[in-house]
Structures are given as structure tokens and as C-alpha cells.
Amino acid sequence: NYDKNNLLANNHGDGKSIHVDNGPAANQLIKGVLLEQVARINTDTCDPDEENAFYVADLGEVYRQHMRWKTNLPRIKPFYAVKCNPDTEVIRLLAALGSGFDCASKAEIDQVLGLGVDPSRIIYAQPCKTKSYLRHAANVGVSQMTFDNADELHKIKSCYPNAEIVLRILTDDSASLCRLSTKFGADLETAADLLRLARNLELNVVGVSFHVGSGAADPSAFSKAVTDAKWVFDQANLHGYDLKLLDVGGGFTDETFEVFAAKLSDAVEEHFPPHIRVIAEPGRYYTANAFTLATNVIARRDVSSLPSTPRSANSNGSEYSATSTTEKSYMLYLNDGVYGNFSNIIFDHQHPTAQVLRSYGAADMDKLVEYSIWGPTCDGIDVISEHCYLPGTLDIGDWLFFENMGAYTKCSATRFNGFKDVHETIYISSEPGASALLGY
Ligand code: PLP
16 A cells, blocks of 8 residues: 555666655555565466566665764775675665775676776775685775785785785674684784784785674674774884774674664774774675565465474564464465575574565454465475464465565575576665665
């Protein structure tokens, strides 16, 4: 029940439909677009892949997150972590908003450069780089890059001796959703040794970086990391370096942003004078909430008569709650799973929540039906929700949708079982500022 007249439907030239809405009712707008799209698909007659899962991306959400960033962290320039979601429209919007980019590979560097971004707005934030990619970075002028070990310094010396290199230090990321310091980052003692070696190799160390872990949960990790970075700045001074750049990495989430930003700002102000340039590499913060995924029910199995898990109205991750449930129980099979866009369940420890994309009445809400939700591959690990309750009896051809599917989803999908990455993205904008910048 959204107002279609608020939508200025047009075409972006590459087959993606664009809707623009000047109102704030983003959720209603997204639901309307989802309903409109699925109404076009008849699973009884459609061609193969026409009923594929698809995304609705609200670029207005990315825009709002950027404004929120500027309000809370005015001194810190974001370099969006492309790995999180390399969606071209997201990169285009962030480029227009003045963001820089954290790239982890040649492909990401080329994608961002291909959209007209100046190489000075890219940091190659991968401390262990492929040699040929390093030579490529030199050829295209992406000079800012991280390192955290002696071998990398020798590699940089041979492939890109003039690079502006940033020493990545270890953090305490034990409270984060995805730990990174088990793999990257020099401890302080090693950092001092690396500065000495860099000086001997006559390399251009320009700054210090860290990452407190993706989905960080402890804001004091930022305070400690900033203090450690300050110590490395002082050490660098002893080796004749005058560092100018602090890179505070990613780890920000939508839910905790203001608390983390306040802690980080305090630490930066305390330890780093205004002439030090401060950047960050946020990924999840920008895109997690901006993408909604719609998936089709391709098969169903009635398991009501089988002995099942104990039934409770407090099902795992359900949007719905009711006082009573039916005795029915089904396994639902969707056309997307953990080998596809739900890769975030495996790699990013997420628990996506299913919602029903069709109208249901109060009676359905009062009597919820028990489901487990599975992906389309032949593997038993391909489960999206082992146990949840949804309103009404869903059938083959019905659609489910999942909000907050914008971070570490599509980018880590595989082609297992021959399922290709052919998922349409319908772009909408619930912010006129974003629409104007993108030329929609
Ligand atoms: N920077 C680096 C070097 C990373 O490895 C990552 C994520 O793995 C990010 C930034 C983005 O982190 P987040 O999405 O938590 O902001």
C-alpha cells in the first residue's frame, strides 16, 4: 500500500530499474517495490531464472549513513571497504559524496578507478599483496598501501619503492564478530623492528593503520588501538619518520555507531594533533541495511507428522510472535542459500530473518506455522533457518524477503551446484540527495 505516484520510475540504461521517492517511508517503499516485482513473475509459466532471488537496494540508506558519519566523525574521512559490497551504484554514490575507497585486490582497484575515482582516493589495504598486483598498483598510481611484515617490505622495495606505506598494527579484536588480527597486524615490538627495516630499505612510511575486527563489540578496542598507534608514531619519529596518516580501519555497525564514534573521536583528539590526517575503512556500516533480498519458495515438504524439535512460540530469529501455533510443520526450499547470497550465514555469522511477502490476515498472525528454511543445493549444510514461525501456510511459488542483506552476502557467493550469480538489483532512493547525486 505505497503510493505509486511517488515513484519516478525510469531506466538507468543498463537494464536496472530505478525508483525515486522523496518521502521518508523507506520501508514502505521497499515493500512496495518487492510486491510490484514479484507480481510480474508467474512461476507456473516463467522461463528458467526469471524467478531468481533479487535485491532491492535503497541508496538513500547509504546516503543517510554517510551524513551520520559526517556528523559524528567530522575529522575522519571514510574510505569505503569495497570488499563488503562491491555494488557499482553504491561505489558511484560514495564517490560522488567524496568518500575514498579501501581496495583489497587488483579487481577492486580497477573497478573503483573505472568509475573515475582518482588513485589518490584509494588505499590498497591488504598487508599481504600479490606481487603482480603490487606492480599493477604502481602502474596505475595507487600509492597508499598497508604492510605488517618484513617480507612485504622487501616485496614493496622491489615492486614499488616509492609507495606510501602504512604500518598495520595488531588490535584486541576478541569481542568482534569476525576477527582479523589472527591473520594481520604487527605487535608493537615487531612494529618497531619493521620501522627500522623500512628505514634501512629507504621506504616511505607515512602512517599507521589498524582494524578492531568486523562487527566490533567493544568500543574500548578503539581507544587502545589509537593509543598503540600513537606509540608507533613516536617510535617512527626516533627512526627519522614524520608520520602524517592514521587509518582507524572498519568495524563500525549501524546499531553501535554513535557509541563507537564518540570513543574513537575522544581517543583521536587526545593523541593526534589536527595536522594528522585521519581516515577509516568502514564497510558493513554503509551497506548492511541498504539491501533487502527476496527469494522464491521452490519446494516444500510437509513434516507435520514427523517427530520434530520442541515447539515454542519464541522461534529462532522470527519477526513474528503469536500466542498460539498450528500443528503443521513444513520444510521450505528457497532458490537462494548459504552457497549464494546467504553466504553471510557461514562467513559473517549472521542470522537472516525471513518475512512473508504477501498479505496475510489477523487469523494467520494468531496461528503461526512452523517452518525450517533451506537453500537450493544438495548439501545439508545449506540451511537458512532451522526453526522459525511464519504467518499462514506458505506454498511453492510464494516469496520470502530478508532485510539487512547488504554486507558480505553477494560478494562471497559461490557457483556451487551450477547456480550462477544472476540476481537483479532494483535500485531505489528514499533520499532526494542520493537521487540527485546519481542523476536518477
Ligand atoms: N578494512 C579491512 C582491511 C578489512 O579487512 C575489512 C573487513 O574485512 C574492512 C576494512 C571492513 O570492515 P567492516 O565491514 O567491519 O567495516
